[in-house]
Amino acid sequence: MSEPSHPLPLRGVRCGACGRTAFPAQEFGCEGCGAYGAGLEPVELTGHGTVLALLTVYEHPDPAVSTPATIAGVQLDEGPVLRARVSGVREAGVAVTAAADGNGLIFHSTNGAGAR
Amino acid sequence: MTALRLRDLRPVYVIGVGLHRYQRPTDTAFVELGLAAVRRALGDAGLEWPAVEVAYTAATRLGMAVSRPMLRHLGATGIPMTQVENASASGSSAFRMACRDVAAGFADVALAVGVDKAGRAVRAEQLTGLPVPDAGLVIPPVHYGLLAEEYLRTRGAGPEDLARVAVKNHGNAARNPFAHRQKARTLEEVLADRPIAGMLTRLQCCPVGEGAAAALVVSGDAVERHGLDAGRAVRVLSSVQRSEELYGAKSFDAELTRTTTEQAVAEAGVSAADLDVVELHDAFTIEELQYVEAMGLCGEGEGPARLADGEFGIGGRVAVSPSGGLLAMGHPVGPTGIGQIAEITLQLRGEAEARQQPGARLGLAHLVGVGAVCAVHVLAAPDR
Numbered sequence: 271m272s273e274p275s276h277p278l279p280l281r282g283v284r285c286g287a288c289g290r291t292a293f294p295a296q297e298f299g300c301e302g303c304g305a306y307g308a309g310l311e312p313v314e315l316t317g318h319g320t321v322l323a324l325l326t327v328y329e330h331p332d333p334a335v336s337t338p339a340t341i342a343g344v345q346l347d348e349g350p351v352l353r354a355r356v357s358g359v360r361e362a363g364v365a366v367t368a369a370a371d372g373n374g375l376i377f378h379s380t381n382g383a384g385a386r
Numbered sequence: 387m388t389a390l391r392l393r394d395l396r397p398v399y400v401i402g403v404g405l406h407r408y409q410r411p412t413d414t415a416f417v418e419l420g421l422a423a424v425r426r427a428l429g430d431a432g433l434e435w436p437a438v439e440v441a442y443t444a445a446t447r448l449g450m451a452v453s454r455p456m457l458r459h460l461g462a463t464g465i466p467m468t469q470v471e472n473a474s475a476s477g478s479s480a481f482r483m484a485c486r487d488v489a490a491g492f493a494d495v496a497l498a499v500g501v502d503k504a505g506r507a508v509r510a511e512q513l514t515g516l517p518v519p520d521a522g523l524v525i526p527p528v529h530y531g532l533l534a535e536e537y538l539r540t541r542g543a544g545p546e547d548l549a550r551v552a553v554k555n556h557g558n559a560a561r562n563p564f565a566h567r568q569k570a571r572t573l574e575e576v577l578a579d580r581p582i583a584g585m586l587t588r589l590q591c592c593p594v595g596e597g598a599a600a601a602l603v604v605s606g607d608a609v610e611r612h613g614l615d616a617g618r619a620v621r622v623l624s625s626v627q628r629s630e631e632l633y634g635a636k637s638f639d640a641e642l643t644r645t646t647t648e649q650a651v652a653e654a655g656v657s658a659a660d661l662d663v664v665e666l667h668d669a670f671t672i673e674e675l676q677y678v679e680a681m682g683l684c685g686e687g688e689g690p691a692r693l694a695d696g697e698f699g700i701g702g703r704v705a706v707s708p709s710g711g712l713l714a715m716g717h718p719v720g721p722t723g724i725g726q727i728a729e730i731t732l733q734l735r736g737e738a739e740a741r742q743q744p745g746a747r748l749g750l751a752h753l754v755g756v757g758a759v760c761a762v763h764v765l766a767a768p769d770r
Contacts, residue, residue, distance in 0.1 A: 277519055294517050301632060322635060323535040325584030327523050335522045343532050345635050353520045353532070362539055375519040 277375040280315040280368055282350060291315075293350035317368030318380065319346040324356055342366075344377055391653045392625045395489035399619035400765065401604045402431025403728035408566040408597035408716035411504040416448055416596075420456040420501035423598035423721070427497070431602045432614055435460040438602070439493040441467045442483045444476035444500035445720040447507050456501065473755030474667060474712075475627075476500065477599065477723025482625045482761060484603040494608035500721030501598040507719075509756070527591050527670060529757075531583035533637050534672035538585070543675075545585045547690035549576040551671040552590045552713055554699055559710020561740040564725075566593045566716025590671040592712040599724035601731070616768065620731045623654035623764045630758050637676060639667075642760045644680040647752065650762035651682075658682035661704050662746040663733045665726035667753045668711040674698075677752065678706060705743035708733060723761065726751040734767040 281295040286309050290302035293315065299306035324342035342356040344366060355376045359366060366377035392398065404426025406419045420443075428435060443453040453467035470480040477500035484496035512518075534548060553573050559565035571589055579587035609616050626649045633641040651658055658681055666681070668674040675689040683704055684692045692698060698706035709715040709729035712722060730749035732738040738746075747767040754760045 277517075294519070296516055298514075323532045323539070325528070325531045325535050326581075327528055327531075327583050328581045329583075330523065330525065332522060339521070339523055341520065341523045341528060341532070343536070343635075349634075351635050353524045353529075355521055355523065362536065373521050375521075 277370050278317065278368060280317050280346070282313050282315050282348065283310040284313045285309065286311055291348045291350060293346065293352055315346055315348055319344040319366055319377070321356065321359055321362050321364045321366055322351065323362050324359060342377065392485060392489055393623060393653060393655070396491065397606055398485045398488045398622045399604050399606070399609065400601055400622065400727060400731045401609065401614055401619050402427040402429070402433060402602035403731045404428070404430055404600045405564040405725060405728055406598040407564045408595055408718050408721070408725070410566070410593075410595045412596065414596070416445075416452070416501050416503050417456045417459065419596060419598040420499055421459055423501070423600040424457070424460065424497065424499055427600035427602050431604075433495065433602060433612060436463055437495050437612060438463070438465060438497050439495050440465055440484070440487050441497040441499065442470050442480035443467065444470045444480035444498070444724065445502050446471055446473065446476055447502055447505040447719065452501065472759050472761070474669065474717070474719060475723055475753040475755035475759050475761045476720050477725065478751065478753045478761035478763065479627065479723070481601055481603070481724055481727055481763065482627060484601070485622050485625050488603050488605050491605075494605045494611070496603045497600065498603065498724055499598065499600040500724040502718045502720035503596045504594065511756070527583040527586050530670035530672050531586045533639070533676065534586060534670070535584055537672055537675060541687045541690070543690045545577060546573060547675070547693070548585060548590060548671045549573055549587075550690070550693050551668065551674045552576045554693070555668060555707045555711040555713040556589065558700060558708050558741060559714030562710050562715055565710045565714055566595055566597070567710070567714040586670055586672070590713070592669040592717040594717050594719065597716065597718040597721050597725075599721035599728055601724050601727045618735050619768050620734045621766045621768075621770075623656070623766050624650045625763050626650040626653060627759060627761045629760075639673065639754055639757050640676040640680040642754060642757065643677050643752065646760040646762045647681045647750070650750070650764050654764035656748060656764065660748050661750050663705045663708055663730055663743050663749040665707055665709060665711065665729055665749070665751045668707050668713045669717055671713065674706060674711070681750075681752070700741055700743055705733075705746070708738065708741045708743055723751065723753045726753070727763065727765070730765050734765060
């Protein structure tokens with residue numbers, strides 16, 4: 271689970287055979303159709319997405335993970351869904367943009383703190 | 387070519403079940419846990435160990451080669467032994483292998499046993515080398531907590547709708563001597579308990595401890611040859627296992643449950659509305675609401691209202707997790723899927739005592755393994 275030191279820009283792959291865009295980048299093979307290697311084209315994702323759900327994590331068994339923390343399910347504009355920390359967002363449906371801090375990837379509200 | 391269904395082969399029956407209580411971690415060796423369950427299952431069936439022709443052992447945190455260090459103490463009969471690992475669904479998959487062996491005629495008497503101790507499990511998904519951008523935060527209660535937020539928001543439901551699942555299942559487990567948690571809880575207690583992730587409080591998350599469960603599966607020939615009680619033989623009507631597909635932004639746990647259950651119910655020749663008892667993967671309260679809807683036990687979005695009306699309680703239209711489920715009977719992982727079979731077997735024989743669902747004739751067992759796999763079995767009462 272090594273976090274890349276520079277999570278931005280978000281790197282994914284686009285399948286040359288079926289057109290599916292996936293995150294994160296990998297050459298193992300496309301989940302949609304099985305194309306692999308050179309069949310998967312590396313793409314930079316915009317980092318724009320929409321919050322599907324978010325919550326506060328109160329407890330975590332790993333003492334190295336600091337809590338409380340806010341995590342969200344985010345659907346990127348290109349389609350992939352991922353889970354990452356969010357800041358300044360209070361409800362689902364909000365547009366967010368990928369950023370980075372000392373702990374890696376974090377999404378912020380696209381239209382400023384607390385935006386709808 | 388159409389794939390064979392279990393029912394296209396010869397009939398398969400559960401003839402004996404046994405459990406070691408699910409409990410907090412102790413110093414008890416896994417050998418003792420497992421043997422207790424197997425000996426109870428043999429006693430329940432009226433079978434002696436030398437009659438068992440093949441064994442499948444479900445375990446997730448005991449390392450390699452769990453079967454023989456345990457089963458040799460029943461007598462070294464030389465039978466084939468195979469360990470089965472499928473995360474939460476390990477026991478379900480071991481049971482499925484036993485059923486398929488008997489149905490196909492490879493064996494007349496097969497054992498599925500699940501045994502586990504608390505301990506750290508290595509998940510292969512963490513060894514893929516692919517980056518996970520969640521800062522290590524997404525553990526199971528967080529995954530399901532996010533699904534809970536989305537479910538409640540889109541259905542217009544509230545935290546008390548989630549908590550009612552825990553109240554029901556803790557209440558059922560209070561009547562189950564093999565349950566990890568045996569204390570009934572009020573709605574207020576569940577809601578006011580320590581928060582873990584989002585709306586999920588501690589009492590809405592399953593305890594993962596230790597325990598064991600065993601089931602003996604036999605053919606009709608074995609029932610006759612060994613003089614077993616056909617009146618206590620529960621028929622396995624279908625066995626279906628599937629893995630995750632691509633569902634976009636939908637809950638993969640629910641979608642995988644939907645397709646697997648649809649197939650299992652169809653292969654059994656029944657409909658979801660006919661089910662009297664259901665044991666499902668309620669590791670977190672939100673799962674029961676998602677799955678009763680995905681399985682077709684009620685309409686989409688109707689889960690909270692039907693639950694509040696008592697339809698899923700013992701004595702209701704369909705008893706869901708009468709054992710107490712993963713939430714309160716507990717989730718020792720390796721044994722869990724076989725423990726479900728044990729509960730449904732007792733229910734369909736009319737032997738579930740204080741937890742008996744009146745007139746139970748048709749039961750369904752469901753588990754998902756880290757979302758990636760789903761196993762569903764449909765079982766029928768001896769007189770059905």
